[in-house]
Amino acid sequence: MASSGKTRALLALVLAAGVAAAGYTLYARPGNAPTGGVKPRASAIVPVTVATATQGEFQVRDHTIGTVSIDATVQVKSRVDGQVMEALFTEGQMVRKGDLLFRIDPLQYQAQVQQAEAALARDQAQLSNAQADLKRFSDLTKKGFATVQEQEQATAQAKVMTAAIMADQAAIDLAKLQLGYTEIRSPIDGKTGRILVEAGNLVKANDVPLVVINQLQPISVTLALPQRDLPLLQRRMAKGKLAVIIAIPGDSGGRLKGKVDFINNAVDAASGTIQLKATFDNADLRLVPAQMVDAVIVLQTLDDAITIPSEAVNDGQAGRYVYLVKADKTVAAQNVKVVYEEDGRSVISEGLKAGDVVVTDGQLRLAPGMKISIKASADSGPQASKSDISQGDGPIQQAGE
DSSP states (O other), X not given: OHHHHHHXXXXXXXXXXXXXXXXXXXHHSGXXXXXXXXXXXXXXXXXXXXXXXXXXEEEEEEEEEEEEEXXXXXXXXXXXXXXXXXXXXXXXXXXXXXXXXXXXXXXXXXXXXXXXXXXXXXXXXXXXXXXXXXXXXXXXXXXXXXXXXXXXXXXXXXXHHHHHHHHHHHHHHHHHHHHHTTEEEOSSSEEEXXXXXXXXXXXXXXXXXXXXXXXXXXXXXXXXEEGGGHHHHXXXXXXXXXXXXXXXXXXXXXXXXXXXXXXXXXEETTTTEEEEEEEEOOTTOOOOTTOEEEEEEEEEEEEEEEEEEGGGOEEETTEEEEEEEOTTSBEEEEEOEEEEEETTEEEEEESOOTTOEEEEEOGGGOOXXXXXXXEEEOOOOOSSOGGGSOOTTSOOOOXXX
């Protein structure tokens, strides 16, 4: 019995020691560390990564999804009746304004031109005769050998033939115009689609389209931003066109830069967004109508912003905070106010100054007052170089050029 009692006492002692150890572990966790007063043991040195708060230019951007759209699309139709003789382009070909696309059988319209020219020649001959009669009757009337009525009839006949010649000339012009329409040319610069009417088919004037041409250079991207950004957009547009950077998902060719040239005159009440349109040169034809792209617009540039890596910012019960590294290699919990976050950088309006060192990795093992050892320094460079986004009205270049 005495041995059994000793065993129970020993078990109770072990259990009490386990509870005490668990309590100490729980107390020593970072989230439960006191903010002042009691300091941890001097031997608890935590290796961390740090970064230095920097001051400089910071671009406030808005991210959205854009849709590639075209400003001009043309359904090419015949303006005369006839048989399609040939197509002089290949499907998907880039064409210039004025390039010959189709030929319609011209024989009927050539005959109409010749007919109109023959009528003109006939009426010119009759006009010459009428003018000779008029001169004759004018002389005879002066001598009293012809009546005034005969002279007036000759004058009227000359005028009739003059008008007939004018009508003949108009008929010739119309016939030549119709003949010209037998050569169907591109009305715009663009890319052709499928040939919709093959050679040999008969077509009517302004009937079915023969081909559709889309303008691809330049091309537009339609965007939608929250209406809360409208005041910033308007202020930026007042200073010059807004810069836009887009990336094509799955495309390794780099980003493209364009400029906003249109802001809609009304907010979409259903979505609470304002529509914008940006123009891109599309010199390499990477943008295709109805394509989806990732877009970034610079809304504002802060000149003297204090920034730190976003991974240095922690969330606590009292708000957002960072671990500030002090001169004696201990850390203090510093409350901060974050106003913007972009590209892994956070803009701090309160709580830090340029040159302050903050912990970016290892915070989970920290508590205020603990000592640290710095194992590395995180990149604390600026958010983006000025060359990333060109402002103003200068030429737009593709990223990387």
